[in-house]
Amino acid sequence: MKVLVINAGSSSLKYQLLDMDNEAVMANGIVERIGETVGNLTHKAFPDTDAQKKVVKEEEIKDHKVAMHMVLDLITGTEAGVISDPKEIDAIGHRVVQGGEAFTSACVVDGSVKVAIADNNPLAPLHNPANLMGIEVAEELFPGTPNVAVFDTEFHASMPKEAFLYALPYDYYKELRIRRYGFHGTSHKYVSRKVASLMGKKPEEINVITVHLGNGCSMAAVEKGKCQDTSMGMTPLAGVMMGTRSGDIDPAIVAYIAENKGMSASEVDSLLNKQSGLKGVCGLNDMRDIHSAVENGDEMAKLALDMFAYRVKKYIGAYAAVLGTIDAIVFTAGIGENDDITRALICENLSGLGISMDVEKNKGRKGEPTKIHTDDSKVQVWVIPTNEELQIAQEAVELLK
Ligand code: ADP
Numbered sequence: 001m002k003v004l005v006i007n008a009g010s011s012s013l014k015y016q017l018l019d020m021d022n023e024a025v026m027a028n029g030i031v032e033r034i035g036e037t038v039g040n041l042t043h044k045a046f047p048d049t050d051a052q053k054k055v056v057k058e059e060e061i062k063d064h065k066v067a068m069h070m071v072l073d074l075i076t077g078t079e080a081g082v083i084s085d086p087k088e089i090d091a092i093g094h095r096v097v098q099g100g101e102a103f104t105s106a107c108v109v110d111g112s113v114k115v116a117i118a119d120n121n122p123l124a125p126l127h128n129p130a131n132l133m134g135i136e137v138a139e140e141l142f143p144g145t146p147n148v149a150v151f152d153t154e155f156h157a158s159m160p161k162e163a164f165l166y167a168l169p170y171d172y173y174k175e176l177r178i179r180r181y182g183f184h185g186t187s188h189k190y191v192s193r194k195v196a197s198l199m200g201k202k203p204e205e206i207n208v209i210t211v212h213l214g215n216g217c218s219m220a221a222v223e224k225g226k227c228q229d230t231s232m233g234m235t236p237l238a239g240v241m242m243g244t245r246s247g248d249i250d251p252a253i254v255a256y257i258a259e260n261k262g263m264s265a266s267e268v269d270s271l272l273n274k275q276s277g278l279k280g281v282c283g284l285n286d287m288r289d290i291h292s293a294v295e296n297g298d299e300m301a302k303l304a305l306d307m308f309a310y311r312v313k314k315y316i317g318a319y320a321a322v323l324g325t326i327d328a329i330v331f332t333a334g335i336g337e338n339d340d341i342t343r344a345l346i347c348e349n350l351s352g353l354g355i356s357m358d359v360e361k362n363k364g365r366k367g368e369p370t371k372i373h374t375d376d377s378k379v380q381v382w383v384i385p386t387n388e389e390l391q392i393a394q395e396a397v398e399l400l401k
Contacts, residue, residue: 001028002088003285004016004017004093005093005389006095006263008095008133010126013064017028020397027082029043039060041056041067044080066339067140068398069141069324090144093392095150095392096151097131099149099181101180106150114136123234150252152185152186155183159182159229159230178232187332190388193225195328195369196208203224207221207223209221210330211337216236216245217335218230218232220241221323228322244275245276245277254272278323282301282303309346324386326354328387330382332388337367355373356374357372367385369383
């Protein structure tokens with residue numbers, strides 16, 4: 001089976017075509033600045049294991065339909081194509097950010113699914129409408145090919161009420177659907193299953209803390225294969241500190257800033273999402289830049305790094321308590337996979353929890369699953385590259401079987 005995975009954003013479209021017979025990537029790419037005067041597209045094709053072809057285009061890309069047409073032309077074209085007919089694609093898997101309480105697993109898209117996705121638009125106004133647009137464009141361009149929606153929130157649907165409810169008047173949960181939903185679910189699911197298989201266990205046999213540290217950062221306490229708690233909340237703003245997002249703060253700060261700075265609620269929301277986190281503290285949001293700044297003696301960059309690691313460590317402690325026993329911790333995503341300094345800071349002094357990182361094994365970037373714990377560590381510590389596209393494609397295949 002060949003599966004095309006689509007991640008449609010408000011002005012971008014990421015795609016990956018996978019041959020699921022051997023889980024190989026046939027082509028992938030990204031279209032950006034859709035709707036602007038100059039858009040761009042980068043397409044990479046892997047016609048066989050050793051070959052790679054790259055196409056870059058810069059031109060006006062009016063809307064997502066034009067973008068998807070360009071992608072289709074490229075994957076079926078002579079220049080950097082990998083299939084000859086769009087009908088060779090057996091399914092299209094779509095990343096949808098917010099599934100709300102309606103979706104606890106992936107599903108084949110039909111009219112009622114689209115209505116239910118749109119019903120969640122108020123909970124993810126920047127993402128869900130774009131995801132839905134991606135589905136509608138795919139329906140038009142690939143008539144007859146099944147579309148599967150895979151939700152960022154679905155892995156977290158197993159959280160119990162005591163974990164997902166906020167201590168607000170209960171009516172607000174009923175009326176406004178205010179609760180913790182959690183995000184990055186495909187990544188937490190993928191790495192928690194992967195670590196189980198690498199340890200020779202079934203997901204139901206182990207407890208895992210998954211640590212996804214990219215531009216957005218989130219963690220999950222996964223008990224016997226099911227998410228018990230996660231750090232992101234009703235929106236992706238909650239939890240650990242991130243590139244530009246504050247993560248958890250005292251909620252009273254919102255009104256305090258609004259009153260003292262004369263800002264509206266949405267202006268404070270934007271401050272917390274776009275001008276806070278690592279960037280807010282030291283002016284830099286890319287971890288590589290932060291390390292360079294630290295090397296050059298920048299004290300604010302060092303403070304931002306320490307704050308970042310401290311908050312992740314705190315969540316490890318909280319999730320150790322939630323799970324009772326931990327079998328493994330998994331680091332993933334840009335920082336989790338590549339940043340040995342941050343991993344080391346996070347795992348410092350955790351031996352009381354049975355977590356002992358091996359300094360040598362931790363060193364360097366990890367392009368493949370790697371154990372980084374000492375031989376006597378009770379808890380295994382792993383770095384596992386995440387693969388959200390593969391997870392989405394696997395769910396599409398399972399559903400259509
Ligand atoms: P996104 O959430 O956008 O998918 P990624 O998972 O790609 O983000 O992660 C982006 C983050 O990973 C950035 O903070 C970047 O600095 C960091 N990163 C990538 N490579 C390295 C590296 N070699 N060392 C430290 N940080 C890295």
